[in-house]
Amino acid sequence: MGHALKWWQTIKISWSNHTAYRMNFFLQVIGPALVFFFVKYNLWSSIYSDESVEIIKGYTLSQMIDYHVWAMIVGLLAKGHSALNLSEDIRLGRISNFLIYPFNFWEFHTASFLSFQILQTIIVSISICIFWSLGILSIPSASILMSGFLYCLFVSCFWYTLQYLTGLVGFWLEETWILRVILEILTAFLSGAIIPLELYPKWFVSILEWTPFPYLTYFPIKTFMGQNSELIASYSVVTIWIIIFCFINHIIWKRGIKLYTGAGM
Amino acid sequence: MKKTVIYSQKLEKKFTSYKKEPGLLGSLKSLFVRNYITKKAVKDFNLDIKQGEIIGLLGPNGAGKTTLMKMFTGIVVPSEGTLKILGYTPSERDRLFRKKIALVMGQKSQLWWDIPAMDSFLLLQRFYEIEESQFQKRIKTMSELLDVDDLLHIHVRKLSLGERMKMELMASLIHSPEIIFLDEPTIGLDLISQENIRNFIKEYHQKNKCTIIVTSHYMADVQALCERLVLIFDGEKTFDGPLSKFETILGKEKNVTFNFSSPQDPTLDLWSSFEAQWDSHKIQVDLRIPEDKLRSVALNIIKDFPVTEFNTEKMPIERVMKTLMKNPQIVKQLNGNNGPHELNGRN
Numbered sequence: 001m002g003h004a005l006k007w008w009q010t011i012k013i014s015w016s017n018h019t020a021y022r023m024n025f026f027l028q029v030i031g032p033a034l035v036f037f038f039v040k041y042n043l044w045s046s047i048y049s050d051e052s053v054e055i056i057k058g059y060t061l062s063q064m065i066d067y068h069v070w071a072m073i074v075g076l077l078a079k080g081h082s083a084l085n086l087s088e089d090i091r092l093g094r095i096s097n098f099l100i101y102p103f104n105f106w107e108f109h110t111a112s113f114l115s116f117q118i119l120q121t122i123i124v125s126i127s128i129c130i131f132w133s134l135g136i137l138s139i140p141s142a143s144i145l146m147s148g149f150l151y152c153l154f155v156s157c158f159w160y161t162l163q164y165l166t167g168l169v170g171f172w173l174e175e176t177w178i179l180r181v182i183l184e185i186l187t188a189f190l191s192g193a194i195i196p197l198e199l200y201p202k203w204f205v206s207i208l209e210w211t212p213f214p215y216l217t218y219f220p221i222k223t224f225m226g227q228n229s230e231l232i233a234s235y236s237v238v239t240i241w242i243i244i245f246c247f248i249n250h251i252i253w254k255r256g257i258k259l260y261t262g263a264g265m
Numbered sequence: 266m267k268k269t270v271i272y273s274q275k276l277e278k279k280f281t282s283y284k285k286e287p288g289l290l291g292s293l294k295s296l297f298v299r300n301y302i303t304k305k306a307v308k309d310f311n312l313d314i315k316q317g318e319i320i321g322l323l324g325p326n327g328a329g330k331t332t333l334m335k336m337f338t339g340i341v342v343p344s345e346g347t348l349k350i351l352g353y354t355p356s357e358r359d360r361l362f363r364k365k366i367a368l369v370m371g372q373k374s375q376l377w378w379d380i381p382a383m384d385s386f387l388l389l390q391r392f393y394e395i396e397e398s399q400f401q402k403r404i405k406t407m408s409e410l411l412d413v414d415d416l417l418h419i420h421v422r423k424l425s426l427g428e429r430m431k432m433e434l435m436a437s438l439i440h441s442p443e444i445i446f447l448d449e450p451t452i453g454l455d456l457i458s459q460e461n462i463r464n465f466i467k468e469y470h471q472k473n474k475c476t477i478i479v480t481s482h483y484m485a486d487v488q489a490l491c492e493r494l495v496l497i498f499d500g501e502k503t504f505d506g507p508l509s510k511f512e513t514i515l516g517k518e519k520n521v522t523f524n525f526s527s528p529q530d531p532t533l534d535l536w537s538s539f540e541a542q543w544d545s546h547k548i549q550v551d552l553r554i555p556e557d558k559l560r561s562v563a564l565n566i567i568k569d570f571p572v573t574e575f576n577t578e579k580m581p582i583e584r585v586m587k588t589l590m591k592n593p594q595i596v597k598q599l600n601g602n603n604g605p606h607e608l609n610g611r612n
Contacts, residue, residue, distance in 0.1 A: 002394045009391040013377060013384060020379035097375040099340045102363040103392045261280060262340045 006103050010111035011118075018119055029080060029123065037072045040194075041065060057198040062138070064196075069137045070148075070221040071193050073124055078155040078220055079187070080120045081113050086167025087176040090256075093263035106164070106253070113160050117153060140226045148224035151234065155220055158212065158238050161245035168249060171256030192218030212241045270444055270476050271314035271337065276346035278307040278332050306332040308500040310346070316443075319470060319477045321491030321508075325590050329500040330480045334446050337478070338368045351443060364393055367442035369433055371449035376421045382432040383417040386439055393440035400439070407435045411465055427458035434465065447479040451486055463489045484583040496589075496596070503596045512581040515588060515595075518553040520578040521563065525549070526571040535566075 018025060047053065048061040059067065086109065089095050098105040128145075131137040139145065166183060169176050188194050190213035197205050197218045208214050215238050222228040283299040285291050307329045314320055322330050335341040336348060339355035339362070348355060353362035376385045383404075390400045408414040411431040416424060421432065430450065437445065447466070451459040463486060470477055470490075479490060487494065487508070494511045496504035504511060528547040536543075539552035539562070554562050566572060578584065589596055 002391075006391045006394075009388045013380065013388050016380050016384065017377065093373075096335075096340050096368075096370075096373070099358065100338055100363055100366065100368050101389075101392050102360045102394075258342045260341060262335050 007107070007111050007114075010103070010108055011115040014112035014115040015119065017112075018116060029076065029120075030127075033072050033075055037068060040068045040071075044068070057196070059196065059198070065136060066138060066225065067196055067221060069131050070224045071217060073128060073224065074152055074155075074217050074220040075193060076127070077117075077120055077124045077149070077152040079159045079216060081116050081156065081160055081163060082180070086164065087170025087173075090167070090170035090260065091174060091263070093261065095260070096262045099257075099260075099262075106249075109164065110160070117156055120156075121149070121153070140224065144224070144226040147231070148220065151223045151228075151231070152220045154235065155216060155238055158242045158245070159216060161242055161249060162212075164249050165245060165252065168252045168256055171252075171259050187213060187216055190214070191216040192221065212238075215241070267315040267317060269313055270316045270351050271312060271478070272347070272349045273310055273312045274347040276307060276310040276312075276333075276336065276348055277305060277344050278329075278336060278341065279344045280304050280306055305500050307336070307343075307497075310497075310500075310502055312495065312502070312505070314476060314478070316476055317474050318493060319479065319491050321487040321494045322478055322480045322497065323487065323494055323586065324480075324497035325593075328497045330497055331448060332500075333497070334368070334448050334478070334480065337444075338366060338446055339363070340368075364440060365443045366446065367437040367440070367444070368446045369437045369448065369450050371430065371447075371452035374421070374429065374433065376429070376432055376436055378422045379420065381418045382421055382424075382436070385421070385432075385436055386417075389436060389439050395440055403439055403441070404435070407438065410468065411435065411461070427454050427461075430454060430458070430462060431465075434462065438469065441473065442475060444476045444478070447477060447481075449481050450479065451481060451483055459483065459485070466490060484586060488582055498589075498593055498596055508582065512585060515585055516553075517556050519556055519559050520581065520584065521552050521554055521559070522576055522578075523550050523552070523566060523570070523572055524574040526573050529570060 044061065044064050047056075048064070054060065056064070095105055098108050101108075128137065128139070132139050140148075162183070163180075166176055166179050169179060173179075190208060190211065192214060193216075197208065197214060200208075205214075215234060219228055219234045223231065223234070228234060281301055281303050283295065283301050285295045310333065322333065324330050332341065336343050337350055337355060339358045342356040351362065351365055353359050355362065376382055377388075386400075386404060389395075390397075395403075404417075405414075408417060411434070413428060413431050413435075416428055416432070421429060424432065434450070450466070451462050454462065466477065466479075467490060469475075477490070479486065481487060491508055493506065494504065494508055495502060496511070504514070525548045529550070531541065531543045531547055531550070536550065536552070539554050542551040543549070552562075563575065567575070
């Protein structure tokens with residue numbers, strides 16, 4: 001009980017922190033996603049405006065737009081969290097406080113992630129309503145919508161463990177942003193966030209399925225579109241990846257903390 | 266016999282870093298060739314601190330005080346040696362251990378900037394699992410003592426440094442720790458705030474009988490709070506003993522300052538025998554007079570010269586510290602002459 005209260009209070013505090021600078025938060029989270037969507041919308045509209053093109057790899061224009069709206073939603077919901085501050089906190093010695101509190105650093109960080117996810121869920125729900133009312137997005141049934149949300153939240157946990165790992169590298173590297181940029185770009189291309197995976201060669205996609213990437217965007221989109229027939233397999237694969245990354249993070253933390261100098265204190 | 270709460274034996278911490286030449290070229294070079302330097306921040310450090318003591322940990326910047334504090338609190342892992350705090354090994358960071366200690370860093374905030382201090386306290390209440398009635402009682406007592414009851418609900422970023430420091434203290438003491446580590450708790454504060462913080466710590470210690478380790482560059486802090494001093498130079502312990510002993514390690518002479526109504530002749534024999542130091546107008550002189558001659562010499566000077574004011578030094582510790590910092594080799598000489606046992610009042 002005492003432990004649950006710790007988590008709850010931390011989630012509340014993080015919530016206040018996330019929302020302390022509302023405008024900044026909005027611009028940081030929503031801004032880039034909207035701009036990216038706008039570019040893709042125009043790009044695909046002009047490709048499909050060629051009269052000879054009606055269907056590309058099974059996608060009509062409206063399906064393609066649907067795909068990209070969902071890509072944006074998934075981006076916000078499953079991959080919104082960033083551990084940008086983590087490596088900086090390590091480098092500048094700001095995690096010292098958390099080493100002293102009887103609440104572990106990963107617990108604090110995870111609670112903060114959870115509160116971020118609650119906030120994202122609200123933002124995404126509003127976004128879906130807006131897109132739907134503008135007629136850009138066709139809404140599936142409530143059960144499919146719910147299934148999509150749940151799967152995205154599960155994937156977000158995996159994304160979180162991955163982000164956490166890039167943050168922990170801060171024990172060794174002075175700058176870790178380049179790692180995150182590489183990860184972002186790779187994920188954008190390999191997860192289906194830029195173009196649907198159907199557009200890649202088949203052999204390439206079958207290799208990709210062995211990596212975590214398609215599970216970060218492509219499968220969540222398909223779930224939202226009601227086209228993920230392998231939902232259980234998708235959950236299982238993500239579960240395995242979560243376990244693997246939790247294990248790696250645990251080891252990396254144990255080694256890294258020995259190098260920690262608590263600089264600047 | 267009081268129980269030992271901090272015990273270290275041959276404690277050592279090494280830091281490894283590499284030299285980097287400036288500029289882009291230097292950065293590129295450092296990718297391939299790195300000249301690693303290992304620095305021992307703390308060497309062969311033995312310490313035994315009993316429950317309820319207030320210890321001043323002194324030394325110049327970079328001497329290793331903060332590294333010691335970080336090892337004591339489990340933030341950094343020692344490279345060698347034994348360290349036990351309340352029977353725990355700090356670097357294992359046992360939850361129970363963490364509930365029994367507190368660290369206050371004058372240069373670093375542990376409160377959340379964007380929320381009122383009270384919200385941080387509530388979070389800490391959960392972290393330390395403090396019962397509601399206890400929590401309310403402690404907040405009330407401490408906020409009254411520190412006179413901050415009306416600031417509890419103001420965003421921390423809007424508080425002044427002095428006000429924030431008081432909140433930091435409250436945050437660290439909310440769980441009634443058994444050992445409190447204070448790393449420069451009065452740094453950057455004005456004189457009144459410094460005094461308030463000192464008084465608070467003193468009162469808190471008297472009431473709670475906790476053990477306190479404090480580092481500070483303000484000798485007034487040390488004078489007011491500490492009964493025992495541990496001096497650290499270049500990672501090594503060079504003195505460990507009562508404050509009164511530290512004040513006299515450079516000799517038992519008293520420093521006395523005389524002011525005169527008119528300029529005096531500094532060449533008289535009288536002055537030279539007491540290491541006189543004159544100001545440029547020759548109307549003020551500092552003398553070092555052996556304790557047993559103090560009365561007679563002072564009386565003679567008052568009788569023979571137009572003395573307008575005279576006083577003995579208020580904080581001999583400040584002079585001792587300054588002298589040692591300017592000439593660190595003195596410490597070694599003292600240790601060499603007297604043997605470390607003589608100087609280290611306790612080992």
